Amino acid sequence: MSTAGNNGRALPWALVTPALGWTLLFFVLPFIAMGFSSLTAHEGGGFTASNYSQFFTNPSYWQAMVNSLQVTAIVTVVSVLLAYPFAWILAEQVPERWQRLALMLAVLPFWTSYVVRSYSWLLVLAQNGVINRALTGSGLFSEPLQLANTRFATVTGFVHFFVMLLTLTIFANLKQLSPSYRKAAADLGAGPVRTFLHVILPLTLPGIMVGAFLTFVLCIGDYITPQILGGNNELLMPQLVMMQIGRRGDFPLASALSIILMAVVTIAYLACARWLKIERA
């Protein structure tokens, strides 16, 4: 395949080495440094496993992981349930020539700044924000509801972002299905509901799993949304990590907590990969 001629083996390596070197130096090496750091004591250095054992013995650290997993699970399920029918409507009910525009509109706020998007939700959910004004103004409630700085606010902010992301992936998935599946099901006498339940849904399930996994990974590692919308009433893992750096400069503990967070994502990945394989069989 190579037609490099005189340059021989030098040229291809010269092409790929800068990118490989960059990745090794600024991605792999930092990771190793973080691993070392996580095994040192914050005060006085020296090797120790106490940063890891703290996570299992300190109930507030443990609680942050439980909160993170709960929020992530709720967000993933709610986002999939909201996005699937929406993507289906865009792919099946909207006329072909409007589909591109409809999809672009549906994901437009996806491209706004992440920090600004969370702040915008704060405007909507604040004590005297749009929703509370509408509720008290219409006389439904006499007192404004506590919506901001709650788990509800964090979940709303996350769901907003992931509905857009999942709409994109599920829409692509639905459009890839060949129309002959639907025709075959109809020929065999299945109505629209049975066709959906027994043909369309199972065929799009692997795509949904990929989207759900992506949601899980991005959601559990995000610091911005819980910090802006959830506040400090209930800490999630990324907030706990950032707290160690900000308040106490405790890099070893922050490193250990980051590695634990990554381990959880890896376990989820392995579980998900196995599930997907079973689906394919």
Add this chain to the structure above:
Amino acid sequence: MRRIVRIASWLYALAVYGFIFLPVVVLVLFSLQATSFPIPPFTGPSLRWYDAVLSDTRLTSALVNSLLVASISSLAAVTLGFLSAWGFARFVLPGSGLLRGLITLPLTVSYLIIGMGLLVLFNWAGVPKSLLAAGIGHVVINLPLCFAIIYSQMGDHQINIERAARDLGAPEWKVLLLITVPVMAPAIFAGFFLSMTFSWDEFVISFLLTRFDTTLPVEIWNLLRSGLNPKTNAVGSLVFAVSIVLVVLFELTLLRRRRA
């Protein structure tokens, strides 16, 4: 039955569109507020908060920093990504699959952890916090994207054009600059604009790796400490506008590729 499904679909789609656009509409609407609180009732329209943003030197210099970091880091990411994609697509290298996996590996790790790792490394190596450090982090997150986009677009069709050029006696650097780069231009632009969008928006890495001179998302974060403020709405609306421009450019380059 059909009719009911149709009406239910319309209602559902409208509700989801409403949910998706609610925060953006509130953001932009109250950026035009005349009084000091971005909450109902609406007292505008007024451009005073846009004035306030444009005369705030911390915000304007953060905006310039963001544009600088985004364009330089994207240029670096797309250059490294293009060269490696070309190397892997055109030559048989030992362990190619493994090495390609290594380049795309950062895609699977959250920004927080990439930022943490660089913070620990730079702290240990004595590298001070700076825009350069944040830019290095942005190349780490965007290089795999540029590589994946460009690598996936390198087909046999381009190999043949390159072979023709070589047969006609073009040296390797001429093939690269006069054939491969122009042929791959749409994928290169797509990688560049996508990197620009991500770098422009990136918060956590910049937050961890910069100190005094910082990028716009970090400066906006600092503004949030003062609570709800129409000035934050105004700067947020401006950021939104820039992102939309980047996305439209990205769409146009992709569309052009599809038509070609």
